[in-house]
Amino acid sequence: ATYGQAEGRTEDRPLWLGSVKSNIGHTQCAAGVAGVIKMVLALQQGTLPKTLFAEEPSSHVDWTSGNVRLLRDAVEWPAGEEPRRAGVSAFGVSGTNVHIILEEAPEPVENETRSDEPESPVLRPVAPAWVVSGHTADALACQAGRLREYVVGRPELPVGDVAWSLATTRAALSHRAVVLGGDRSGLVSGLAAVATGQPTTGVVTGSVIPGGVGRTVLVFPGQGSQWVGMGRELAEASPVFAARLAECAAALAPFVEWELDDVLAGGHGFEAADVVQ
Template structure:
C-alpha cells in the first residue's frame, strides 16, 4: 500500500489482527528470495513463503508490528489475542432463569428517515433469511455496537428467530406490535447528553436483583465484589438480605436502614455495570441520598473499598440514632414550603426537592405533621413516608461527628 506516512504500520496492525481472527499466517508478499543481507541461519526468524495455520493453543498468540514513521519515529506494538470467553459470550450462554424458554434478544435498527428505517429493517430481514446460521444474539451485538445510531429508531424484541423476523416484518409494514418499539431522537449534533440517576432509600424491594444475578455474569460479579467488602463491615451477608423474601428473618432486615443502604449500593452499582457492559455510555452521573455514593464510585471518585466503608458507616450510624421523626412528601414547590420552616429550622428541614412541584419534609414528627397540614389546607397532596428515621433533617446531627471521622479516613 506504500508508505502510510503518519499512519505507518497500520497496514501491519490490520494484517495481524485479521491473522489472529482467521487463525492463519499469510505468506509474505513480493518476496521471491530472502535477502542476502540477512544471516537467516542464526536465530529462528524466517520469511513465510506460503501461508501457515495459526490455531489457538494453550498459550495466547502474539504478533509484533513495527512502525517506521516518515519522520524517523520507530514504534513497536505487540498484539495479543482476546480471551475466548468474552463477557458477551458469557451472558449469551447463560440460560433463562424464569424457565419460560429462550432468552429475549433486542435487534436495534435505525435510519435517517422513517422510510430509511423501514428499508433497513427489510434489508436486515433479507440478510437473516439468507443466513440461517446467524445467531440472533450475535446479530443483536453487531446491530447495537457496530452500526450508527440515527434519528429514526426501532427495537424488535423476540426470544427466537421467527419472532424477531415477525417483528421486522411488522416494522416494515408499519403495524403496531407488542415486541416492537419505535421512536425518533434528536440528531447526534444537538449537544444533548445522557444521564444516570442513582436513587436513595425507598427504592428497595425484597428479592431485588436475584434474577439478574442468576442471569448475567457481569451483574453477579459486581454484586459479589461489593458484598465481599460490605459483609465484613456489617457482619452479615448483604446478598442474602437482598435476595430473601420479606416473610423470612433475613428478608425483613431489608427495611432496616443499615441494610437498606448497603443493598441499594450493591444493586445500583451492579445494575450500572450491566448496562455499561451492554454498551450504554452516560455523560452525567447523579445520585440522590445514598445513591450519591454509588454514583461517586462508578464515576471513579471513590474506590470500592472507600465507597463500601462510607455506605456501611452511614447506615450503621443512622440506624443507631433513636427511632422516630417523620418524613412527608408534599406536592408543593420549594418556594411554597421554605417560608413555613422559618423559626423551626432546628426541628424540620426541606429534605429533598425532587421536582419543581415535589418536595419532602423531614424532622420532628409533630412539627412535620403541622406543616404538612398547612400545605394540605392549601390544596397540596401529602403522603407520609414509611421510614425508620427522619433522614436529611436536624435529627441526624448527633451522628455527624462520627461520620466525619469516617470520611476523613477515606483515601
C-alpha cells in the first residue's frame, strides 16, 4: 500500500502484487532468491506473470487504501522512459525480514569509435586471456561452448571487458582452461577447441591438484544462545530425544575430555568456545 500511494501513481498505473509461492510453493530459505529470479525474468521478458490461485482477493485486506491490484492475469510490462522497478519481500518464520528493490539495467550504449584494431602499425595491443572453469571436464567444455556462442552473437563486446568479467566475477572451479589469442577470432577459436576437447596452440587446460590449498569455510555455530539445563527437560519427557542425546554423548566421548550431560548442566566448558561450537 505504501508504494501504491506513491506520488504520480494513477489509476491506470496500479502497484501490481504477485507471489512466487503460488508457482513453486514454500521454499523456506530460498524464497527470497526465488522471488528475485522471478522478477529478473519478468524484466527480461517484459511481462508480469500471473499469480495462481488469486481469483478471490482476501477480505482481510483493504484493497481500496492503496492503488494495489493482484496479478490475476499476466500483464504486459514494456520498457518506458523511466526504468522499471520491482520490490521483492521475503519474510521468514524465524523473524528474518528482507525487502529489496530491483531496477532494470540500462541498455548498453554502442560505441562506434571503439575498435580492437591497433591505432598504430608498430604497437599492436595484446588480447587478454579468457579464463573458463567447470566442476568436471564435461562441464568445462559446455561452459566454453556457451561462452563462444554468447560472444559470437555479440560482436560489439570488447575482448578486454569479457576477460575482466571472466576473471573477476566467475568462480574458479576445479577444471580450468586459459584461452589466449591475438584477436577476437583467435580467442573464439580457442573456446571452440576447449568445447570440443581438441588441443590447440593458445589454450592451456588443467585441474586443481587434490589436497592443495582448501577453500575458506565460514562457521556459524549460534554461540551465545545456550543456557544452563538446555535440552534436559525435553530429555526427561521424551525417551526418543534422550536416546539420541545419549548417542551424541557416546560419539563425542573418544574425542573430548568432558561429558555432554555435565556441559548441559552448566558444568565444565559451558562458556568455552571449543566446547560450545
